[in-house]
Amino acid sequence: MDRVKFLLDEEEIPKKWYNIQADLPTPLDPPVKPNGEPVTPEDLSPIFPMGLIKQEVSRERWIRIPEEVLDVYRLWRPTPLYRATRLEKALKTPAKIYYKWEGVSPPGSHKPNTAVAQAYYNMKEGVERLTTETGAGQWGSALAFGTAFFGLKCTVYMVRVSYDQKPYRRIMMQCWGAECIPSPSKRTKFGRSILEKDPDSPGSLGIAISEAIEDAVTHDNTKYSLGSVLNHVLLHQTIVGLECKKQFELADDYPDVMFGCVGGGSNFAGASFPFVADKLRGDKPDLKVVACEPKACPTLTKGPYMYDHGDAAKMTPLLMMYTLGHGFVPPPIHAGGLRYHGDAPLLSKLVKEGVIDAVAYHQTEVFKAAVTFARAEGFVVAPETAHCVKAAIDEALRCKETGEEKTIFFANSGHGHFDLAAYDAYFAGKLVDYEYPAELAKKALEKVPRVKPKVV
């Protein structure tokens, strides 16, 4: 029998994160203020600890993972690399399909890889409480989990409509000792101003971000934490790809094509960047790396590459990235984690330079692929993840036609245990495939300030 799992022992967890900033063909465009001035570390220090700010701007290739972080990673890492032999048989493809399974983490996704690290660096600098926002709760539950190990308090502003409709991840946060508050709330000035206008406001991610940042900057020993997009978040996620490289060595194989879903970009960056390094270095010029996104929010496939705010409330600096406009509100697809208007600057740059490709799908075809996967391999994946399952299956079927024995990889970033209502809608034939809302995006993009970065 062929092996189906490639495991590493806990001593084999990589001891350093990989920082792709060291290997970019040209440096990253800096984040800027609306007046075009580059953002300085001091500008960021009210909301992030210096340890993370240093990582944000570092060009060191390898950054040591603290022992205390490794000690927590060991609770679920290294995660298994699977060879999907049953899926290959079901598809009758000559291709080999591999996936890295992050669903074994207690919060059920890749998110704790950075949550644990962020909690650690904040604790080291005397921070006593972290604030953050969450939509459906995946990031909030990961940060609740991460802070539990370092004695930090955690306050999560959860979009009210999700807080009411999707209580499960909120309860998980409580299991780990975090405080989860429906947003808009009376805790913040901004929240109160919203509630005054509309006491029944369902909230939005933009409002929740604003509340979380306000809470952090107006309280002592309190900082804010972000779950994707930023360089240091992507850095922490490279633990996934670094493990993966060791596991492909065990398998005596190497991917020809890699797929991952992209919301803010940290999941796929983490899985792929250690391989992208080989491509940038010229060792693997033919490696295809493909970001998978929803047609309802096609940032990489339809958006322009330009400076834009990371959040709807314009509280963040302007980042150089693919964007549909910070005011863009995508249609309500079930893959909530892929409904972000922008994308990580590092990932965006590599797409812009042609190193990484992108593809977009409708949600019905995506769920169909996820069900094919569940029936072959057993795991029920998150709707976000299902986007790259679709891409991997399509590639395997192309190989069936051409006879190519390609090695296909996808980043299986999390389970769908809290997303089963979406599967239910799929089985009932009730999923809606939203066309690309081009007009909405056009209007949102018109409102993005045109800034020219000033040369330092």
Next chain:
Amino acid sequence: MDRVKFLLDEEEIPKKWYNIQADLPTPLDPPVKPNGEPVTPEDLSPIFPMGLIKQEVSRERWIRIPEEVLDVYRLWRPTPLYRATRLEKALKTPAKIYYKWEGVSPPGSHKPNTAVAQAYYNMKEGVERLTTETGAGQWGSALAFGTAFFGLKCTVYMVRVSYDQKPYRRIMMQCWGAECIPSPSKRTKFGRSILEKDPDSPGSLGIAISEAIEDAVTHDNTKYSLGSVLNHVLLHQTIVGLECKKQFELADDYPDVMFGCVGGGSNFAGASFPFVADKLRGDKPDLKVVACEPKACPTLTKGPYMYDHGDAAKMTPLLMMYTLGHGFVPPPIHAGGLRYHGDAPLLSKLVKEGVIDAVAYHQTEVFKAAVTFARAEGFVVAPETAHCVKAAIDEALRCKETGEEKTIFFANSGHGHFDLAAYDAYFAGKLVDYEYPAELAKKALEKVPRVKPKVV
């Protein structure tokens, strides 16, 4: 750093199940019919395939696991044995605490260990469809998963009130291709008779069992499948304990005391029997093996040891076991899997002979322990499993007082992702601790027919 995970490679999965019938001090009392006649293999053949019936009565010590079953086991097995170093530190105990984590299986519990095996043996004998009943859906989802790998259809009768209130596991069954029907249903004569009397019947496990069996015996190439209690089910679960023994060797340790929750008994039997074998053989005379149950359904701690039916509808043979009476309806505690009136004959016998002990808890103290565990180790466990977490923590605290460096083990049988409403009730202070319903049990026991087995 001490290791926290003891992993085995997939080639190290045990190749044989352990059958404790070979090592019992005295043979098991046979299942009998109401007239006292022993049940023959022929009696069972309308509902079970001969492969499983043979295992039910076998006294062979080792039974080979078919390659096809091992091939499916590899998707998530071997499961990790954890050393709970963080929990030890949190409790400040000198004891060492280990747990075997079955939550990594796609259905999230130990149940697929037998579901996969049962699906295989049925497939081998030409069975095309399996029927079963399920309460909250843990067993139904495991069988849906198991049958998916062998091309069998699967029909799950799910108690209507759970079908309506707890849709998630129903949707998982659909993900794996099973048909899930609210019971009582119009599919069966028995279901129709119930609906005629009460069109809004909420259903019960007893009704669902009756429908599943009727469906199996009235259709060609259709058999019935049971998720606990029977000898062959416990046999399949010994894969857990056998892996565990190898892992304790890696850890250079051996348990002094083992805890597991007991509903029907298959989970704890599977984890402990390979160790109980050492005790029966006299190699580990001091090993303590403790079954953990709810005070609301205290079968082992309060029930008599006698012949009783395995189901409320009296369709099964009479089994020699601890029982609170087949008509006993326990209070609605959240650990639905522990609300069974009886216990596996094999486990019951070992309790009767003093080899295995039993202890009972209230649900509030049980959830408190589960939250302590979640905050230390990260995993949110099922309410059933939480019973043995409570026992393990209590033992560790006793060790703190006495200074004993005991090695404590508990069977961490599954995650609580679909049970978070119960945690929510705990946090809200809304859990009810039901006293032992002695009067209910007394009445139920009065209705158990007194049978004397005829000597064959």
